[in-house]
Amino acid sequence: HVQLVESGGGSVQAGGSLRLSCEASGITYSTNFMGWFRQAPGKEREGVAGTYMGGTVTFYADSVQGRFTISQDYAKNTVYLQMNSLKSEDTAMYYCASTFLEDGGRWSSLSEYTYWGQGTQVTVS
Numbered sequence: 001h002v003q004l005v006e007s008g009g010g011s012v013q014a015g016g017s018l019r020l021s022c023e024a025s026g027i028t029y030s031t032n033f034m035g036w037f038r039q040a041p042g043k044e045r046e047g048v049a050g051t052y053m054g055g056t057v058t059f060y061a062d063s064v065q066g067r068f069t070i071s072q073d074y075a076k077n078t079v080y081l082q083m084n085s086l087k088s089e090d091t092a093m094y095y096c097a098s099t100f101l102e103d104g105g106r107w108s109s110l111s112e113y114t115y116w117g118q119g120t121q122v123t124v125s
Contacts, residue, residue: 002026002115004096009120012086016124020081022096022117028053033101034079035059035113036070038092038122045095047108049081052101059107064090086124093119 008020022034035050049070050059058070069082079096097113099105105112 002028002031002098004098004115004117006094006096006117006120009094009122011123011125014086014088014124016086017082017084018086018122020083020094020096020120020122022079022081024077024079024098024115028077028098031098031100031115033105033107034072034096034098035107036079036081037095037097037110038090039095039119040089040092043092045110047110048094050101050107051079053077053079061108083122086122088124090122091124092122094122095119 003025006022012018033052036048037045038048039045048061048064051070054074067085072079096117098115099113
């Protein structure tokens with residue numbers, strides 16, 4: 001099993017920034033990819049960003065491209081999501097998730113992921 005713990009959420013004014021962290025522990029060698037998702041009230045959970053652990057390839061949803069940056073500290077099994085120029089529509093519960101993503105896998109598909117964190121709330125006003 002892999003345990004994921006998110007942190008860094010909070011309340012911020014529009015135009016502000018937040019940095020989320022997701023620390024993985026457990027049998028992390030069973031996974032190779034970590035993603036960030038979000039779910040706003042009344043909406044489906046959607047992929048925000050993803051990255052292969054130990055690699056440089058990153059993926060972003062169109063809605064956050066250019067504003068959000070996913071990064072990692074591989075030695076610490078931690079992935080970060082730097083969120084800049086936040087908008088009210090970014091308000092959501094943010095989750096990190098991990099999986100072993102095969103070639104051709106869809107990083108933004110919830111069904112690809114095996115492990116999920118409990119989430120951290122981001123509120124932009």
